[in-house]
Each structure stands twice: as structure tokens, then as C-alpha cells.
Amino acid sequence: MxxxxxxxxxxxxxxxxxxxxxxxxxxxxxxxxxxxxxxxxxxxxxxxxxxxxxxxxxxxxxxxxxxxxxxxxxxxxxxxxxxxxxxxxxxxxxxxxxxxxxxxxxxxVPLRCAPSVLREITPAIERYQTSIHNYSNSGVPAPGDGLSVIRLSHHGNAHTGRWPVDCAQCGQDIAAELHRLGVGNTLCYRDVFVLTRSSDLQDDISDDGGRVVSPASPVVRGLRAAGLPVCVLSKKNKANAPRLERDLQDVALATTDRLTVAYYGYLHGMERRVVVVLSGRNQYHDLSQTDDSIEVFDRLEAASRCTTQLIMVPTPTPTTETNTTAATFAIATTTSxxxxxxxxxxxxxxxxxxxxx
Ligand SMILES: [Zn+2]
Incomplete structure (x- = not known):
């Protein structure tokens, strides 16, 4: 901007x-x-x-x-x-x-997020306080507490895959929640980010003849099936760099009234009224990370993009997986x-x- x-x-x-x-x-x-x-x-x-x-x-x-x-x-x-x-x-x-x-x-001083959103971010900051300053109590009262955080469940018979990005039902559930909030009516589609760390997120991939050779991620298909106009910014978009650049500019300027589903590494510094956080792994970076560690990234880098209404879609921890690796890593501060x-x-x-x- x-x-x-x-x-x-x-x-x-x-x-x-x-x-x-x-x-x-x-x-x-x-x-x-x-x-x-x-x-x-x-x-x-x-x-x-x-x-x-x-x-x-x-x-x-x-x-x-x-x-x-x-x-x-x-x-x-x-x-x-x-x-x-x-x-x-x-x-x-x-x-x-x-x-x-x-x-x-x-x-x-927190400049972006409502207090209800800040309460989701500060526990993650406190875990890594050696490299990130916590928010201060500015003495400047917020105009309100903000809307209560909504938590959706990627769990149950209709849900598929390990992560919400692999689940069309999660897409449908998110769409229903957004409609209930007035998205597409009192709120614009461009007011919404759906963010994930997952490197598996993708849009339809087509061959030179325009034939879809690899369909969009199930969560994207679920959102579209519910009638939402969706723009996808995934790491797999890198193969089409000019289109990715155009889409990034379009999202930065909020030119087109459509909902953005994105790998959150592409949207540093941007914010929206409504942010949906899909837990997920980056298969190139996170293989040694515990789910708990990845959740910290989700809170710092995705939840912190939200000004008003945060929707979290966590992943139930599998009971058969052992998460014993205490990975050491550093995190950039939130851009707020x-x-x-x-x-x-x-x-x-x-x-x-x-x-x-
Ligand atoms: Zn699901």
C-alpha cells in the first residue's frame, strides 16, 4: 500500500x-x-x-x-x-x-489486533521471549475487547486428511461460519484471509491446454463449493511467478473482492478484519518440529494478521505419534x-x- x-x-x-x-x-x-x-x-x-x-x-x-x-x-x-x-x-x-x-x-504497543486476538498471540511470544519482545500495556484503551475467537473442529466422520487443508468439510464449515458473520453481505470477501503454513496448499494446476491435471486442495474446493470467490497463493504458485506477483499485488491493494487462501509467508505485513488459521506443516522446514512448535508459528505469523475476528482450525493431535523433539529455532516478531x-x-x-x- x-x-x-x-x-x-x-x-x-x-x-x-x-x-x-x-x-x-x-x-x-x-x-x-x-x-x-x-x-x-x-x-x-x-x-x-x-x-x-x-x-x-x-x-x-x-x-x-x-x-x-x-x-x-x-x-x-x-x-x-x-x-x-x-x-x-x-x-x-x-x-x-x-x-x-x-x-x-x-x-x-499493539496497533493492529483487538485484545481478544492478542490473547491468542501473547502465549506464543512468552514461549520465545528471549528473541521477541512481548506487547506492552500501552495505557491506551482499546475501543473494545473484540469478537470472541471462533474455534472450528477438524474432527468427525465427514472430515478427511491429517490437516484442515486436506479437508473439504473444513472448507464448507469455514464458509458457513463466514456467511454467518456476514461475509458477502455486510463484510466483503476481500476482508478475509485464510492462512496456513502448509506447503501442500495449492490451486488447480492445469496443463498448457487448460486441462486440470492436479485439482486444488480439498479445503479450497470446499470453499468454492459453498460459493465463495477464492484466490489461492501457495508455494506451488512459484512455478508461475508472473501470476503469483500479480495476485500478491492484487491482495496487497485489495483490488478484487475475493477471499484469499494463502501460505502465510507471502503475506507478511498485511492484515484483514477476519482471519482463519488452518494448522499445517511446511514439509520443507517442519519435519523435526512438534505440532506444538508449529502452533507457535501459526499464532505469531497468521493470527497476528487479524484485526477483529479470528477463527482457529486446529488439528487434533494423533495419539499414535510421538512428539519428543524439542526443536530449537528463532522466530521473527509479528509485524504488528x-x-x-x-x-x-x-x-x-x-x-x-x-x-x-
Ligand atoms: Zn476437516
Whole structure:
């Protein structure tokens, strides 16, 4: 949305200008092109005004667990060394990885979720408090407690498969609940995310002739059978990158009135009034994780996208499976929290605080 708004400003005044206060659009590839870091630094330094620079980074990773973590760290460290008046807001940061040149000021006021939703997220944060700050009691009263969390059951004769994503009945049950909430009537379909960690989620896969060679996941078929317009963003969409990019942009701008069923790794930073969380495993990453550990991810990365009405669809723990692996892993903070960091070397105490929402 922010990118879209800046591009609108740019189209209103497309004259290229290097001066501060004007919009310039640049794309850099920090993932695969190290030389882009140098270029980005030069371009930003050229727009520094009176020794001040304000930078906002979404989905920043500074640790070594991600390929671009060291690159992000280098970029921020070089900025700190070059601009004494640097103010940097970074969302979704594991605070144990922050470069030492930054003096962190955690902003932990809950900005997105109703208290009823926060109560689903905070137990997960408390389990991993060594790398994630918990929400603070801001003293700013919420407008209300929010709607009670709805819990659906993937259990019973009509339900199939180990996980809700494999179950058409879960799709039907979710659709019935959404209709009861007024989705498609007082609420739009675009107000709803159905999110999962499952790498098995997929839409219909067709051959070049348009013939479906692999049908959509049962939960998607269940939603469509109930008449809901559905867009699917799955890891298997990666095979069609241009379509995935179009769909992501469409979801980010909420252009089309349709419900989004997605692998939640694609929707960092986005939010919706109604969020349905389907428990599920990522078969590439989670083989050593317990169901309990995966539930933590679901709460931090999926439930935290919800502003108002959360619907959880857990998976009953199979009695025959032993879950003894205490896996060690780190988790990014939810993007509903932000860390405001400034250089250790300089801080203007009189500078008014900035609020990012
Ligand atoms: Zn089910």
C-alpha cells in the first residue's frame, strides 16, 4: 500500500529530481546482487538533508539464518556510520540480531489486533521471549475487547486428511461460519484471509491446454463449493511467478473482492478484519518440529494478521505419534510490532517521536 501511494505521488509529478521531499522509485536486489547495497547507500546518502535521514524497513532480517541477513546488517551498519542523524524503523525484527551500531527502542504497543486476538498471540511470544519482545500495556484503551475467537473442529466422520487443508468439510464449515458473520453481505470477501503454513496448499494446476491435471486442495474446493470467490497463493504458485506477483499485488491493494487462501509467508505485513488459521506443516522446514512448535508459528505469523475476528482450525493431535523433539529455532516478531532504532552515536532527545502504524 505504501509503495502504491508513493507511486501515485510519482505519477502526479514524474519529473526526476534528486532532492529530498520528492519521490524517486528504485529497485535493488539485496538477495542476489551485493553491488546493489553500495548503490542503495549512495542513493540514500544523496538524499540526506541536514544530516538527517529517516528509513523504514519492512521484514528486516539481520541474523545469519537468512541468506540476506548479513546483507541487511551491512546495509544498516554502513548507514549508521555515514549518517549521524539516522532514524530507522524496522518491522519484524528478532531483537537479538540487531547490529551493535543501532540503539534499539522497542515499540511494543499493539496497533493492529483487538485484545481478544492478542490473547491468542501473547502465549506464543512468552514461549520465545528471549528473541521477541512481548506487547506492552500501552495505557491506551482499546475501543473494545473484540469478537470472541471462533474455534472450528477438524474432527468427525465427514472430515478427511491429517490437516484442515486436506479437508473439504473444513472448507464448507469455514464458509458457513463466514456467511454467518456476514461475509458477502455486510463484510466483503476481500476482508478475509485464510492462512496456513502448509506447503501442500495449492490451486488447480492445469496443463498448457487448460486441462486440470492436479485439482486444488480439498479445503479450497470446499470453499468454492459453498460459493465463495477464492484466490489461492501457495508455494506451488512459484512455478508461475508472473501470476503469483500479480495476485500478491492484487491482495496487497485489495483490488478484487475475493477471499484469499494463502501460505502465510507471502503475506507478511498485511492484515484483514477476519482471519482463519488452518494448522499445517511446511514439509520443507517442519519435519523435526512438534505440532506444538508449529502452533507457535501459526499464532505469531497468521493470527497476528487479524484485526477483529479470528477463527482457529486446529488439528487434533494423533495419539499414535510421538512428539519428543524439542526443536530449537528463532522466530521473527509479528509485524504488528515495530522496533524504532537509532544510532548509538547520536540521538536528538528533542526530536519528536514518530509513530508507525
Ligand atoms: Zn476437516
Amino acid at each position: 505504501l509503495q502504491q501511494q508513493l507511486c501515485m505521488s510519482l505519477s502526479a509529478d514524474p519529473t526526476p529530481s534528486p532532492t529530498p521531499g520528492t519521490v524517486a522509485y528504485r529497485e535493488y536486489d539485496f538477495h542476489d546482487r551485493e553491488e546493489d547495497v553500495e548503490q542503495a547507500l549512495n542513493d540514500l546518502l544523496a538524499r540526506t538533508k541536514d544530516g538527517l535521514l529517516h528509513v523504514l524497513i519492512d521484514e528486516a532480517y539481520f541474523g545469519g539464518r537468512q541468506k540476506y541477513g548479513p546483507t541487511h546488517s551491512t546495509f544498516v551498519t554502513r548507514l549508521c556510520q555515514s549518517v549521524p542523524g539516522l532514524y530507522l524503523w524496522a518491522a519484524s525484527v528478532v531483537h537479538t540480531d540487531i547490529p551493535p551500531e543501532l540503539r534499539p527502542e522497542p515499540l511494543t 510490532k515495530y522496533i524504532d532504532t537509532i544510532p548509538r552515536t547520536s540521538r536528538d532527545e528533542d526530536n519528536p517521536s514518530c509513530i508507525v502504524q
